[in-house]
Amino acid sequence: MLSLDFSTLKEAAMAVALGLMMGLERERSGFERSREGHGEPLRRESDHSESLHGSLGARTFALLTLLGWISVKVGGEGLALPIAVQAFAAVLIGLFYHQTSSPDRGLTTEVAALAAPLLGMLLTRDALLAVAVAVIVTLLLLSKPWIRAWIPRLHREDLTSAMQLLIVFAIMLPLLPVRTLDPWGVLSPQKVGWMVALIAAVDFLGYALNRVLGPRRGAVMTGLVGGLVSSTVVTVTMSRQAREDPSFRSSGQVAVMLACAVMGVRVAVLAGVVGGLDLVRPLLLPMTAMVATLLGAAWWTFRSKADRGTGTEEMPLRNPFHLKRALGWGLALATVLLVSAAARAWFGDRGLILTAGLSGVADVDPITLAVGSQMHTSGLPAGTAVLAIVLAIAANTLAKAGFAWISGGRAFGLRLTAMLTASLVAALAMVALRL
Numbered sequence: 001m002l003s004l005d006f007s008t009l010k011e012a013a014m015a016v017a018l019g020l021m022m023g024l025e026r027e028r029s030g031f032e033r034s035r036e037g038h039g040e041p042l043r044r045e046s047d048h049s050e051s052l053h054g055s056l057g058a059r060t061f062a063l064l065t066l067l068g069w070i071s072v073k074v075g076g077e078g079l080a081l082p083i084a085v086q087a088f089a090a091v092l093i094g095l096f097y098h099q100t101s102s103p104d105r106g107l108t109t110e111v112a113a114l115a116a117p118l119l120g121m122l123l124t125r126d127a128l129l130a131v132a133v134a135v136i137v138t139l140l141l142l143s144k145p146w147i148r149a150w151i152p153r154l155h156r157e158d159l160t161s162a163m164q165l166l167i168v169f170a171i172m173l174p175l176l177p178v179r180t181l182d183p184w185g186v187l188s189p190q191k192v193g194w195m196v197a198l199i200a201a202v203d204f205l206g207y208a209l210n211r212v213l214g215p216r217r218g219a220v221m222t223g224l225v226g227g228l229v230s231s232t233v234v235t236v237t238m239s240r241q242a243r244e245d246p247s248f249r250s251s252g253q254v255a256v257m258l259a260c261a262v263m264g265v266r267v268a269v270l271a272g273v274v275g276g277l278d279l280v281r282p283l284l285l286p287m288t289a290m291v292a293t294l295l296g297a298a299w300w301t302f303r304s305k306a307d308r309g310t311g312t313e314e315m316p317l318r319n320p321f322h323l324k325r326a327l328g329w330g331l332a333l334a335t336v337l338l339v340s341a342a343a344r345a346w347f348g349d350r351g352l353i354l355t356a357g358l359s360g361v362a363d364v365d366p367i368t369l370a371v372g373s374q375m376h377t378s379g380l381p382a383g384t385a386v387l388a389i390v391l392a393i394a395a396n397t398l399a400k401a402g403f404a405w406i407s408g409g410r411a412f413g414l415r416l417t418a419m420l421t422a423s424l425v426a427a428l429a430m431v432a433l434r435l
Contacts, residue, residue, distance in 0.1 A: 008073075011069065011123060011124070011127070012066065012069060014123060014127065014130075014131070015065045015066045015068070015069040015119075015120045015123050016062045016065065016066055017062075018065050018116075018119055018120070018123070018130065018131065018134040019058075019061040019062035019063065019064060019065035019066065019116050019119075019120070020058050020061065020062045021134060021135075021138055022061045022112055022116065022134065022137055022138050022141065023056070023057055023058030023059065023060060023061030023062060024058045025138050025141045025142060026056060026057060026058070026061065026109050026112065026141065027057045027058050029109075029141070029144070056093075056096070056109050056110070056113050060113065061112075061113060061116050064089060064113060064116035064117050064120070065116045065117065065119050065120035065123075066120060067085055067089065067117055067120065068082070068085060068086070068089075068116065068117030068118060068119065068120025068121045068123075069120035069121065069123055069124060070085075070120075071084075071085040071086075071117070071120075071121065072120075072121045072124040072125075073124065082121050085117055086114075086117050086118065086121075089113070089114065089116075089117050090114060093110050093113050093114060094110075096110075097110050108141065108144075112137060112141060115137060119133060119134050119137075161204060162204070165197075165200060165201060165204055168196075168197050168200065169197055169201075172193065172197075173190065173193050173194065173197055176188075176189045176190040176192075176193045177189050177190060178190050192331070196327050198230055198233050205222055205225065205226065218251075219238070219248075219251035219252060219254050219255040220254060220255065220258060220302070222234065222238070222255045222259075223238075223254065223255035223256065223257070223258030223259040223262070223298075224258055224259075224262060226255070226259050227258060227259030227260065227261065227262025227263055227266070228262055228266065230363075231256070231259040231260045231262065231263040231396075231400065232363075232396065232399070232400055232403070234255060234256055234259035235256045235259070235400040235403050235404055235407075236403055236407055238252035238253075238255045238256050238408070239252065239256075239403060239404045239406075239407030239408030239412060239413075240407045240408070242408045242409075242412045243407060243408050243409050243412065246411070249408070249411060249412050250301055250302075250304070252408070252412065253301055253412065253415060253416050253419070254298050254301050254302050256400070256404065256416055257294045257295075257297050257298040257301070257416070257419055257420075258294070258295075258298050260294050260397070260400070260420065260423070261290075261291045261294040261295050261298070263364065263393075263396075264287045264290045264291040264294070264393070265287070265291060266365075267283075267287065267364055267365070267368055267389065267393065268280060268283060268284060268287045270365060270368050270372075271283050271368055271372055271389065273372075274368065274372030275371070275372035275375050275382075275385065276375075278375060278382050279371075279372055279375055279382055279385055279386070281382075282382050282383065282386045283386050283389060283390075285430045285433075286386070286390055286426075286427040286428070286430035286431050287427065288430075289423075289426040289427050289429070289430045290393070290423045290424070290426055290427040291423075292426075293419075293422055293423040293426045294419070294420075294423045297419040297422065297423070301415070301419075353384075353387065353388055353391060355367070356371075356388035356389070356391045356392040356395075357391050357392065357394070357395045358395070359392060359395075360391065360392025360393060360394070360395035360396045360399075361395045361396060361398075361399045363396070364389070364392045364393055364396050367388060367389060367392040368389050368392070371384075371385040371388050371389060372385070386431060387431060390427055390428060390431050393424070393427065394424050394427075394428070397420045397421075397423070397424050398420075398424075400420065401413065401416065401417040401420050401421070404416045404417065405417070
């Protein structure tokens with residue numbers, strides 16, 4: 001027996017809402033196809049009805065999801081009724097398609113309609129997952145114009161590189177052992193694998209965004225997205241691309257500065273989560289000064305007259321999946337991590353400042369987590385913790401400047417080093433004011 005209560009009614013309403021969301025998108029698509037066929041907008045209701053003749057609309061999708069939800073509610077734990085309902089829906093949709101099909105008609109709407117009862121069934125088991133899947137299905141239905149616009153710009157090499165990257169993340173990384181091999185327990189084969197995969201992924205991301213948005217706008221998005229993962233990785237990949245294509249030099253510098261600005265925001269958020277207000281309050285001023293300097297420098301570089309004539313052409317076709325070079329940089333970063341761990345073991349807590357500088361060469365996040373924890377466990381003063389984090393950022397910034405010189409050459413590294421140094425001086429000045 002079904003108990004009629006508010007939660008049951010709410011679940012039924014959600015089933016209808018999920019179907020309506022997908023169905024309304026299908027109706028909108030039908031209107032657009034009709035406009036293309038008539039060559040003018042539809043205005044009368046009869047025209048709307050005529051345009052939707054032979055298509056599945058919002059009410060049909062809503063009823064299908066509701067039917068799937070009812071089949072589970074009535075059938076209980078058994079699978080017989082849900083299977084029968086899904087089979088019945090499949091037969092109806094198949095007959096409908098057979099009667100209304102035309103030579104230029106696809107199967108997208110019908111396949112989405114087959115998914116509708118399943119979403120209603122999933123709603124009874126995991127409502128959040130059902131909503132997420134419904135949103136994904138709707139986004140796929142909406143993506144047709146974008147996919148049609150991008151496909152002509154894709155090359156076989158792009159698809160091959162994307163498949164190689166998926167193989168690395170889906171097959172190779174899970175097979176690597178997690179157990180650490182070094183005596184300090186900080187480095188595992190899987191961690192090195194993630195470094196290599198991230199470098200390759202950011203390299204491919206920058207290439208894809210450059211192809212879709214153009215070098216200048218693509219570099220901006222690469223810096224913002226890549227900075228959430230690793231500003232060092234962004235520096236390495238942008239420097240390498242700038243050496244291969246000098247017209248990309250200023251756009252690559254913008255990407256690196258934006259990634260470093262995102263790193264500053266990320267460190268402040270992480271410090272607030274781990275160390276609380278006692279750590280984030282004194283850290284907020286130097287981080288704000290650093291981020292503001294980097295954003296100003298990125299804007300000036302992006303808008304400077306010297307950049308308006310360069311970086312506007314499509315990047316020359318190349319293989320965006322540089323696994324060999326990513327392996328080399330992953331090995332270099334792993335070496336830095338081992339050296340930092342060894343120094344930390346030799347100097348202990350008394351060498352916190354030196355350790356922060358050494359470990360910051362590879363990554364700022366570990367020292368931020370460490371000093372945040374020590375503030376609660378061993379009473380580390382907030383001023384010392386802030387100084388350690390800023391020195392780690394300083395070491396990381398200088399390391400990225402070195403990477404820019406090595407990978408991108410003097411022309412790329414000179415301006416970038418000046419901008420990174422200015423942001424570092426601004427952060428250190430704010431720390432000195434608080435001491």
